Amino acid sequence: MPRAAVGTARVAVIPGDGIGIEVTGEAVRCLRTAADLHGAAIDFVHWDLGAERFLRDGVTITDDEIRRLADNYDAILLGALGDPRVPDNAHIRDILLGLRFRLDLYVNFRPCELLDPRYCPLRDIPDGGIHIDIFRESTEGAYVNMGGHFKQGTPDEIAIQEDVNTRKGVERLVRAAFEYARAEGSRRVTMVDKANALPAAGALWRRTYHDVRAEYGEIESDVMLVDAMAMDLVRRPGRYSVLVTSNLFGDIISDLAAEVTGGLGLAPSGTLHPGRHALFEPVHGSAPDIAGTGRANPVAAVRSAALMARHLGHDAVADDIDRAVRIALAAGRITPDLGGTLTTVEAGRAICDRLSGPRGDACH
């Protein structure tokens, strides 16, 4: 749900860890440049949250910081969190899951669009291209960390991990997916579940889906089992438009859909409580294996910044960034993960150089 572009938007930037820091630098550069070209007022405030801060001060994020992030900003731009020096990555749980749960960011929106056919790993690319918008529930499911161990460390150990599904949680997500489909003119909403093997959760999801879709009669709707969807996303991805699913299934199928449309280096996301709070971040993590090498692809972060600009009501800024990304990709101005030779900074600049402003002014 975009916010109207009035006054100066305030954005909290959390670069985080590893390649998060590197790609966020390029995302902010592109967004700042595009905003300047279009006369859009956006203030960026950097937040020192991540592994370095935790290792230095022993603090992940405080209640007061979560409150200030919630109250004082129109959106949060996050790089990625994760550092091998932090045991169990405790700071991810506190910062990322803390923000998701405390700000009740229940819609994880992951658009997977094939921007350029050469980055598709499939042999047969559908004629109409691939554009799948995934709505993943992000406050419930198997991620609520309810459960525990019994007889831990013994041969009789038992681990229980609960999967929480509420009528309210499912209904608001399904409604968000249909509202989006209606606003965007999407042809079909498909719900993905595993109702044959997980009948309790499945029944709740299917009943809710059935009730909500009745309000959106003009939009085609169907239901698919997640295993069949995994096959179909490879076999005929052009069939799908909007997918709505649980936290766990959404996590998995969105990585698959991202790969089919060019890989993690290109995949953006937004996690929102529509009308209240919004956080934007690339789908990928901190990738410790390539951190510091200059090989990180900044496009996913740049596209996340474009999603954020759209959310803030700056459509022209978002359109300009999306267009510049397409041109840079088409020109092969990319990082090694997509077969290019550019560094993270060079790839960011390649996009920035292709921003055109409202009258087609080149950016220098």
Ligand code: ATP
């Ligand atoms: P996390 O657990 O936080 O998701 P991870 O390293 O296990 O971290 P990702 O960071 O998502 O998983 O990355 C998986 C692999 O994909 C990395 O090892 C990296 O090689 C590659 N990768 C991820 N993001 C990018 C990127 N932006 N550019 C290039 N390669 C990337």
